Amino acid sequence: MEPNAAHYALARMEAEGRLEGVITQNIDGLHQKAGSVNVQEIHGTTLRNHCVFCRKEYDADYIFDSPDPVPKCTECGEMVRPDVTLYGEMLPSPAYDNALDLVNRADCLIIGGTSLEVGSAAQLAHKFHGNYLVIINKGKTRLTGKADLVFRDSIGKVLGEL
Ligand SMILES: [Zn+2]
Structure with missing residues (x-):
């Protein structure tokens, strides 16, 4: 965009x-x-992302370039998600x-x-x-x-x- x-x-x-x-x-x-x-x-931004477990930070390119549809943390293997507020949070x-x-x-x-x-x-x-x-x-x-x-x-x- x-x-x-x-x-x-x-x-x-x-x-x-x-x-x-x-x-x-x-x-x-x-x-x-x-x-x-x-x-x-x-509501946050998709430019910044973090591991839901260890909070390690990732940029947007890491998400876009991930071969896995759900990007995983390089440190602990947990899901990496954008720093955005989803409804209800x-x-x-x-x-x-x-x-x-x-x-x-x-x-x-x-x-x-x-x-x-x-x-x-x-x-x-x-x-x-x-x-x-x-x-x-x-x-x-x-x-x-x-x-x-x-x-x-x-x-x-x-x-x-x-
Ligand atoms: Zn992690």
Whole structure:
């Protein structure tokens, strides 16, 4: 997969000093691939993986290059899995703490591509107490009524035109 217009627009805004960071539920690492530096992946990332038993860490290439459909740890032979949060798991995560800090300090929060129905992104969005809330989403979201600015379109199209 390759980054889209939204990924590149966010990376450019950060490089120009107009954006502090990105909080994402995606686990594909595309924000980093587009050039974003401060990326808080609240559901984890497939870029990092670990052994479920001894916690030895592996990069994504180890998983992709594994001849075994279930990659095994070179140390202990147990399963290696991505550092992602699967549904139902509540892992304490530095990314969530960093994301919360970003939201708490933000003057403007742009929420894109989520209906905010459930999950940690919705929790974070409700903690925002800055001045400007911007929502970019094709459908209505939980916070549409509270937003200062709403774009009913795809995030790639809107951010791509900035
Ligand atoms: Zn192991």
